Amino acid sequence: MNPSRHNVIEAINLTRVFRDFWGRPKVRAVDGIDLSVPSGGIFGLLGPNGSGKSTTMKMILGLLRPTAGTLRVFDRPATDVSIKERIGFMPEESYLYKYLTATEILLFFASLCGIPPSARQEAVDSLITRVGLERARHRRIGEFSKGMARRVGLAQALLNDPDLILLDEPTSGLDPVACREVKDLLLSLSARGKTILICSHHLADMQDICHRVAILLDGRICAHGAVPDLLHDTGRLQLTLTGLPPEKLPGLLQYIEKETGASPVVDHSGRSLESFYVEVVSKRNAAP
Amino acid sequence: MNPRHVLAIARLTLRDASRSRLLPSVGFLLVLVITGLPFLITDSGAGTSRMFVLLRYSMSTVLFLLTITTLWASCGAVAGDIADRRIYLVLAKPVRRSDFWAGKWLGILSMNAALLAFAGLLVWGMLQLTLSRLPPDSPERVEAGTRLLTARLALKPDLPPEITDRITRRELALRRDPAAKGQEPREMARQQVIRGSMIVPPMGTLELHYSQVPVFTPSQRAELRCIIQSSRPEGGFLSGVWRIRSLSGETREIAFTNRPGVPTRILIPPFEKPSDSLLISLVRTDSGKAGHFMLAPRGEPPELLVPAGSFTPNLARALLSLLFRLCFVAAVGVTLGCLLSTPVSVFSGFALLIVLHMTGFVTRVVSTGAVLETHHGEVVAPEGLNRIVLHILQLLDSVTGPLAHLDPLPLLADGRMVSATFALQAFAILAVLFTLGAALPGMRLFTRRELP
Numbered sequence: 001m002n003p004s005r006h007n008v009i010e011a012i013n014l015t016r017v018f019r020d021f022w023g024r025p026k027v028r029a030v031d032g033i034d035l036s037v038p039s040g041g042i043f044g045l046l047g048p049n050g051s052g053k054s055t056t057m058k059m060i061l062g063l064l065r066p067t068a069g070t071l072r073v074f075d076r077p078a079t080d081v082s083i084k085e086r087i088g089f090m091p092e093e094s095y096l097y098k099y100l101t102a103t104e105i106l107l108f109f110a111s112l113c114g115i116p117p118s119a120r121q122e123a124v125d126s127l128i129t130r131v132g133l134e135r136a137r138h139r140r141i142g143e144f145s146k147g148m149a150r151r152v153g154l155a156q157a158l159l160n161d162p163d164l165i166l167l168d169e170p171t172s173g174l175d176p177v178a179c180r181e182v183k184d185l186l187l188s189l190s191a192r193g194k195t196i197l198i199c200s201h202h203l204a205d206m207q208d209i210c211h212r213v214a215i216l217l218d219g220r221i222c223a224h225g226a227v228p229d230l231l232h233d234t235g236r237l238q239l240t241l242t243g244l245p246p247e248k249l250p251g252l253l254q255y256i257e258k259e260t261g262a263s264p265v266v267d268h269s270g271r272s273l274e275s276f277y278v279e280v281v282s283k284r285n286a287a288p
Numbered sequence: 289m290n291p292r293h294v295l296a297i298a299r300l301t302l303r304d305a306s307r308s309r310l311l312p313s314v315g316f317l318l319v320l321v322i323t324g325l326p327f328l329i330t331d332s333g334a335g336t337s338r339m340f341v342l343l344r345y346s347m348s349t350v351l352f353l354l355t356i357t358t359l360w361a362s363c364g365a366v367a368g369d370i371a372d373r374r375i376y377l378v379l380a381k382p383v384r385r386s387d388f389w390a391g392k393w394l395g396i397l398s399m400n401a402a403l404l405a406f407a408g409l410l411v412w413g414m415l416q417l418t419l420s421r422l423p424p425d426s427p428e429r430v431e432a433g434t435r436l437l438t439a440r441l442a443l444k445p446d447l448p449p450e451i452t453d454r455i456t457r458r459e460l461a462l463r464r465d466p467a468a469k470g471q472e473p474r475e476m477a478r479q480q481v482i483r484g485s486m487i488v489p490p491m492g493t494l495e496l497h498y499s500q501v502p503v504f505t506p507s508q509r510a511e512l513r514c515i516i517q518s519s520r521p522e523g524g525f526l527s528g529v530w531r532i533r534s535l536s537g538e539t540r541e542i543a544f545t546n547r548p549g550v551p552t553r554i555l556i557p558p559f560e561k562p563s564d565s566l567l568i569s570l571v572r573t574d575s576g577k578a579g580h581f582m583l584a585p586r587g588e589p590p591e592l593l594v595p596a597g598s599f600t601p602n603l604a605r606a607l608l609s610l611l612f613r614l615c616f617v618a619a620v621g622v623t624l625g626c627l628l629s630t631p632v633s634v635f636s637g638f639a640l641l642i643v644l645h646m647t648g649f650v651t652r653v654v655s656t657g658a659v660l661e662t663h664h665g666e667v668v669a670p671e672g673l674n675r676i677v678l679h680i681l682q683l684l685d686s687v688t689g690p691l692a693h694l695d696p697l698p699l700l701a702d703g704r705m706v707s708a709t710f711a712l713q714a715f716a717i718l719a720v721l722f723t724l725g726a727a728l729p730g731m732r733l734f735t736r737r738e739l740p
Contacts, residue, residue: 018740055740061380063739081382089380095373097300099307111296112381140307156377166380 008164008195009037009060013069016055016219029055031219032069037212042186042196044210044227046203052219053199054092057166060197061089073164085114088162092169092199094149098142102133102152105141106159113160127155132181146173154182158189165189165196171205177281183209207231289390293383297391298398301365305399314357314403321349322410326418335422336432342411342418343436344701350407351610351697354400358614359641362396362621363633371630375739386731393622393727400614408607412600434509434555439597439705445496445568445589451485479587486584490576494583499565502596510556512568514590518548519579526581527574532556534563548578549585566592596705605706606696612711612719613691617641619723623730627737644688651685690717 016030030052037043045053058064059071062079071078074086096105106124115123128137131151141149150173157165170186171179186196186209200206206213207227214224223230244252249266256264305311325346326338366389369375378388415437422429447455458477488494501510516526527545540557568590572581583590620640624633694714696706 058376058740061376063376063379065738081384084380084382087380089377091373091376093373095375095377097304097374099304100300104303108296108300109377109381112293112378112383114292114382153377160381 006038007036008039009035009071009073009197011035011056011069011071014056014059014066014071015068016052016059016064017067029219030059030066033216033219033221035214035221035224037195037197039195040190040193041211042190042198042209044206044213045197045199045216046201046206046213047216048201051216053216054168055219056216057089057168057197057199060166061087085160086163088157088160088165090150090153090157090165090167090170092172094141094146094153096141096149096152099140101138101140102128102144102155103137105152106155109156110159115159123159124155127158130158130185131155132178147175147178150174151178154185163194165194166199167196168199169202170198170200171202172200177278179205180278289384290387293387294391294394297378297383297388298394301392301395302398305361305365305395310357310361311399311403314353315406317353318350318403318407319410321353322346322407322414325349326414334428335418336428336436338418339415339432339436340701342414344697346411347407347606347697347700350404350411351613354403354407354610354614355617355641356638357403358396358400358617359621359637360634361399362392362618363625363628363637364630365396366392366622366625367628367630367633368625370626370739379739385735389622389626389727389731389734392625393618396618396622397611397615400618401611404607404611404614408603412603415599430509434511434595435703436701437599438508438595438703439599439602440511440593440703441502441596441705443498443501443592443594445592446499447482448485451481455481476587479584482589483582483584483587486582486589488570488572488581488583490574490579491572493572494570494581496568496570496590497565498568498592501564501566501592501594503562503564508595509558510566510595511593512554512556512590513552513593514583515549515551515585516546517582517585519582520577521548524577525574526578528570528572528581530554531569531571533567533569534559534561535565536561536563538563543573568592593704599703602706603700605708605711606700609694609696609706609711609714609718612714613694615719616722616726619726619730623726623734626730626734643684644691646688651689687722690722694718 012034013032014030014035015028015032017025018027018029020026033052033056035056045056047053055064059066060073060078062081062084065079073080074083076083100108103124106127107120110120110123111117128134131154133148133151133155136144136148141152144152150170154167154170157167165186167186170182174182183205186198190196190209190211198206198210210227212224212226213230215222253264253266256262322342326341329341329345369378369392375388379385419429419432419437422432455478458481459474462473462477486494512530512532518526525545526548527543530542530544532540532542536559538559538561540559542554542556544552544554546552570581570583621633621637624637627633628636694710694717696710696714699706699710
């Protein structure tokens, strides 16, 4: 059985060298990486700035050609235009036509995606609601905040109900509530069997949603695998107790130390700031 | 190529451009040029002179403005999309780069077609307004109807069989001569024979027969145009009588007195019955001091301009021919924008336009075959360099020639017919051949271009 059938993206020895005006090698942005993105789930491509994440993504989109190696998407060369019918892409910045409204932009992309004219308006309306832009649908993009423009960018990436969604820094520029909404949206898409590839260096966000990650550094993959496997530490154990009376804590600690020989560390962990913020803002918005 | 994608990108380009400041700015400039120029240039204040300025100078300025707008918008629309990375989103969809190229081209062209139509309507409206202010039956109104707001065919006299034979013999002799290559020596020989046949000796007469004259209404008037040179220009004024006889025998006589070499324009009084052929005779009445009259000093015999159509369709055909020219300009702009950055592509585009309009220089260099030469005709460039530059200029000449030849504005301003054949030629050469010549390499290179 061909293993590539299970992989949406398969790169072998993928290399990309940028050259100067005279054709001399200037930067080796991607340096012989082997990458397999399995079908379904959320795959995170992590790494600092300049590590080759965006270059890899542009090669997957066919905007750049590999200098060496092979890259296949849906079992076809990445430069094949037809594969883009199954791909949705949201770039790092919202590159949109500032004189057009959100609805006009999305209708334009809907026509490029081959959505029939009769179904376009409905598809656009549904996505506008999904990304929370109902009130701003007739405003020009030029008047949008960065976060609002990112939402339009996300909406256009989902227009063709793609099987593979490529997102470059999807939560960048979003407020915490919008960030949470986007993460929930991605998880729901993943649950529907979509494959999502995210480039980011926001590790907390990635940990929240990614099933698998690869860490790129100087164009090479330093680590890759399923997130639980990568983060699993067999020597550490976290025990969470709810409703423990404070006076019983010293006795419990003594018992653990006596029985196991290890000194436990007490961490009064509270809620995350993100969940607290989301709750406060949601309550305020819900108030009449 | 996917027409649905092309149309979607064209619509987006048009919509984006219509909401930017470009469209209202150019629209305002067009209004300014069309309404202001006739009052700025004409000093006599005569209605016909305003009409002439509208048709010649305003329309030329409109073409100049739209050429610049087309080039600027097409370079900017594509190079701007690449620089601002909007193209990433478009090319991430199942869109071929050739679709993107064609969509941008169509969008820019549609915008300029709308501007051209607007300018054409404004010119037409201004002409009608000026005409309506001229008193009925006034000489100015007749002049406007006869010379400007019309579509006239230019007829050449039928050459007598012996002259045609002489031209054929000369051409055959030139074909056998290996030194006389190309069309130019043959054309020169033809003109030489015609010049020889258009000489009128003192007290002599020359008859010119114009057949296949289109039937025009008695209220319309034909015009005879010629330049009479004399063998002794110091002999003073040239005088004589033009005698024009129609097929039905009606005769009109017009006396003339001219300086040698000055273009003569004679409006022929209308005939009562239509005639499809005219016999025009020049009868000399001068003393003969001026020597021989030469009616075709430049090898071109006198031409008869005959009304053959109305002005409005003529203007429409002229506008259509201009649109075909803009097709080519837009293709050049989009191709440059696909390959270069906005400032570099705009600069290159303007430089190319300037070179393309240096028709005289290019034609002269190509005909002489010497790129760098002194006043004495001595070639100073090394032979290799001369040959390379000459090949480039020959290529350029193949573009500048048709561009100059297919300019409808001189015809329009002279009340001449911009024929359907002319518009078709402009379509075939400018909109198809030249546009494809700019588009195909542009699409190919853009498809190969990487977008980092």
